[in-house]
Amino acid sequence: MKYEEAIDKLSKIVERLEEGSLSLEESLTLFEEGIRLTKICMKILDEAEGKIQILTKEINGEIKVTDFEEGSAESWKS
Numbered sequence: 001m002k003y004e005e006a007i008d009k010l011s012k013i014v015e016r017l018e019e020g021s022l023s024l025e026e027s028l029t030l031f032e033e034g035i036r037l038t039k040i041c042m043k044i045l046d047e048a049e050g051k052i053q054i055l056t057k058e059i060n061g062e063i064k065v066t067d068f069e070e071g072s073a074e075s076w077k078s
Contacts, residue, residue, distance in 0.1 A: 010037040
């Protein structure tokens with residue numbers, strides 16, 4: 001499942017829960033689905049964050065993980 005799809009489904013669940021017209025059982029079922037979708041979104045975001053990190057090698061040979069910062073890609077072009 002893609003992030004956008006999960007967020008869209010989660011948003012619809014929140015809207016239905018906020019209406020307040022569902023039974024307790026229906027609310028719990030939707031709540032559980034919302035938790036599942038939230039976990040999917042968190043996993044996707046964690047994976048994306050990992051991809052953004054850039055490995056750099058220090059002068060002394062030590063590997064250093066540097067977080068990607070906007071505009072820093074220019075310094076890697078050479």
